[in-house]
Amino acid sequence: MDINVSSEIGHLKGVIVHTPGHEVSLVNPELKDELLFDDIIFEEDARGEHLDMLDIFKAAMPKDGQVIEIVDLFKDVFKIEDARSYFIEQLIKEFPEENLHVIEKELHQLSPDDLLKFVIQGYLEKSKGFTLHPSPNLLFTRDLAAVVGNGILISRAAKKARLRESLMMETLVEYHPMFESVRNNAIRISGQQSIEGGDVLVVSDKLVLIGMSERTSFSGLMKGTEGLLQRGVETVLAVDIPKQRSSMHLDTIFTFADENECIAFPPAIMEQQENVVALFKDGDSIRSETKPSLKSALEEATARDFNFIKCGGENRTNQFREQWxxxxxVFALAPGIIVGYERNTNTFNTLVDHGYDLMTQFEFVEEFADKDFNPGKDQKIAISFQGHELCRGRGGARCMTMPISRKSLTQ
Incomplete structure (x- = not known):
């Protein structure tokens, strides 16, 4: 597969996901806050909702499109001895408090499936006393990395609960054959720096947004920016957003729906001033310019007008409820073709007011599952899908996807 993403909205060709497994059933109420969940979720229903979402993707993608389960990639890479050794070494190093060095030999002897089970679910069948917390956030594959152009920015999680996922993604990029083409273009974040994929939005191969959130540190943002500017990106717009749980990443309050259309949470995006800094190369250094707003910064950088559609519509209470x-x-399957939770009815009604046709997941799949989906240039569809259990984990359609291949908008 040609790994390349030059926009948020190009027709989706390849995406990495994780359909929730038994790890979500291991989250108990006492652990949920530490594991970054606001509620416990019912595994069976969450799996069904997720698989239904993937049916939408498959109906919308080209015939050669691929929906890839990340656990399948992990199983492949754990069959490679050097990859196993690298991962186990990093795991022991990054989690000294777990005393995993005591079972290092046993970890090396595990089958790929058993090692993966230990990493995701947190326990070994025959080593009582050695356990880790489960990794329920693997559901949100978006945060593990961001493909930008023909390169990849590997995330480093801000919270210990997700650091294991960062190590797993780093191992994939370093050793899995699928990532061979981007391996030498990888941007790596280390030490106490942090950056997560939910804060990285690719406007074009020349323009990228990075949110400075509670999960992306200033140093992580600058390290990521430095790498992007060295690899062909001309401008990074750093967006300062509230450092709070409800807006943990930029994409929880702002996403792209079409070439010049976005969905925005008004209090954190549309009502903010001078919270955007443009970063670009100036010789061997990076120069910065403060911009009046995100909208004006986007319009200046792209020479296009942008329409910001209000999450939740005009009503203030609805805006907060539906942002939550x-x-x-939302996640774009193609320009103007987006997917989101059906429960956000006011947002969908607002999209209809802006020219979008509304389809349920079942209507869309029935219409396009058995024929090529080739949306017209001016066609706009907002597809709703059920996610009553999935949304308890605090992440929507974009959070649950890591696109690795999209058609260029010029194709």
Whole structure:
């Protein structure tokens, strides 16, 4: 597969996901906050909702498109001895408090499936006393990395609960054959720096947005920016957003729906001033310019007008309620073709007011599952899908996807 993403909205050709497994059933109420969940979720229903979402993707993608389960990639890479050794070494190093060095030999002897089970679910069948917390956030594959152009920015999680996922993604990029083409173009974040994929939005191969959130540190943002500017990106717009749980990443309050259309949570995006800094190369250094707003910065950088559609519509209470249930976190399958949770009815009604046709997941799949989906240039569809269990994990359609291949908008 040609790994390349030059926009948020190009027709989707390849995406990495994780359909929730038993790890979500291991989250108990006492652990949920530490594991970054606001509620416990019912595994069976969450799996069904996720698989239904993937049916939408498959109906919308080209015939050669691929929906790839990340656990399958992990199983492949754990069959490679050097990859196993690298991962186990990093795991022991990054989690000294777990005393995993005591079972290092046993970890090396595990089958790929058993090692993966230990990493995701947190326990070994025959080593009582050695356990890790489960990794329920693997559901949100978006945060593990961001493909930008023909390169990849590997995330480093801000919270210990997700650091294991960062190590797993780093191992994939370093050793899995699928990532061979981007391996030498990888941007790596280390030490106490942090950056997560939910804060990285690719406007074009020349323009990228990075949110400075509670999960992306200033140093992580600058390290990521430095790498992007060295690899062909001309401008990074750093967007300072509230450092709070409800807006943990930029994509929880702002996403792209079409070439010049976005969904925005008004209080954190549309009502903010001078919270955007443009970063670009100036010789061997990076120069910065403060911009009046995100909208004006986007319009200046692209020479296009942008329409910001309000998450939740005009009503203030609805804006907050639907941002909380990921109304602003839509995922584009193609220009103007977006997917989001059906419960955000006011957001969908607002999209209809802006020219979008509304389809349920079942209508869309029935219409396009058995024929090529080739949306017209001016066609706009907002597809709703059920996610009553999934949204308890605090992440929407964009959070649950890591696109690795999209058609260029010029194709």
């Amino acid at each position: 249930t990921d109304g602003a976190n």
